[in-house]
Amino acid sequence: MAHSRQLPFLLPAITALVSVFMLAPIALSVLAGLVNNYSSGLASGLTLRWISEVLDVYSSTVVASLLLALLCVVGSLLLGVPCAYALARSRSRWARLFEELLTLPVAVPGLATALALILAYGQLSSFRQSFAFILVGHLVFTLPFMVRTVGAAFRRHELLALEEAARSLGASFGQRFMGVLVPAVLPAIVAGSLMVFTLSVGEFNLTWMLHTPLTRTLPVGLADSYASMRIEIGSAYTLVFLLVILPVLWGLQWLGHWIEKHHGT
């Protein structure tokens, strides 16, 4: 491109510097999780010993986070998809108000939401001590993302015409919703689900307040290992987090390209 010649040297230099700042810690942490001894570095040889130690101590947190994220996806689908449809079709002022309110848990720090939940429901000890308490927090936080992503798809013009055609052919609301609308917005539903999954797996601000010693998630375990374990174990654990999250992110990226190609933007 002609432009690249006119780019002053300073800009690529800063870009390279920023890239090193962003990527070096990731590389460093991956490496630190795989070497025998962090202070002697690569010379000490590679090992999977730290990963297996992480799995011994913290595998329950990995399982908990995966299950929690799956339940969060299911919950946000059940609550969010019909709601997104209602908000996309309704012209009432209440719908606009609710749409605004729904984004508040994202605008307000997770700490405040967590505090509010504990103050309101902390006395219900069987709820407070279960994973359901964390799930509720994650749902409140992720629901706006699902509603926004799927709602935008429901608002597409060609979908209105499709829905009208199904209606004029005598399809009931249930048939229209499950047979026409949901298949038409499926890419957005999948994108929203992957988004909710990553948000739930990585959530810390809410979760740290909501967790109990018996309900620990992956990020909670990470915080614990950083504070109390040797640096190799913290690094290996971080590597486990990357392995959990990366496939989902790639899926999300691939889907983004797919949607762009098939629907335009």
Add this chain to the structure above:
Amino acid sequence: MTSYSRLLGLCAAPAVAFFAAFWLLPVVRLFALPADKGWATYVAVLLDSRYLHGLLNTLGLSLVVTLATLLLGGVVGITLARLRFATKPLLLSLLTLPLSFPGVIIGFFIILLGGRQGLVADLTEWLGLGRTTFAYGLTGLFLGYLYFSLPRAIATYTAAASAMDAQLEEAARSLGASRWQVAKDVWIPELAQTSLACGAIVFATSMGAFGTAFTLASKFEVLPITIYNEFTNYANFALAASLSITLGLITWLSLFLAHHAAGPAAAGA
């Protein structure tokens, strides 16, 4: 038609009920709580110099982080939008990867870089300067927040700069504009909307960030850590509630203002 709107109401009902029970109601209670300890509790952040200091610390740090993020993110975004190289998609996806990291991981990264066993300490020792650490103070916090915010800015600016009108810049150059003039008169106005929206998100996220500061156990105390300590260590619920209301209002207001400032102009564009 009324039966259709009733159907729409039914569709929204589960989400509305869930949201009312698990966010609205708890937050209303949170708002009411400080009143138990007297009305002054609501403005505790202004009355107690320790909390005021914490708030100003957090505001100052978030502002500086926001400015640095916009500047660096803008430069990287413009550069990546212009350059073509084979590994660009890979680089871009690696640079935006940390978007999904919890704050604790970023705290750990800063420890790997600037902690007692950190990379920088090894480097400075090798250079004969002694072991330099910066992870546990203001520098560490600043770099952590910057690391947390940059991926979003890079992604946003790369997309925005790719959509920029190249002809405008071409015209400016052919009229003899210098590089700085092009930056000042073409890039900055064209990217103003993006900067406002992205800046508000970065600012709000930095104000409320908890995980990074928590992992670094920083000597520089930010408001979310103060809230956490008041709540867990001192069981001072009314005060924790008051401080989180203050914090929540600040983050919500900054996002709200940016959204509405960008709204009409964005609709006109």
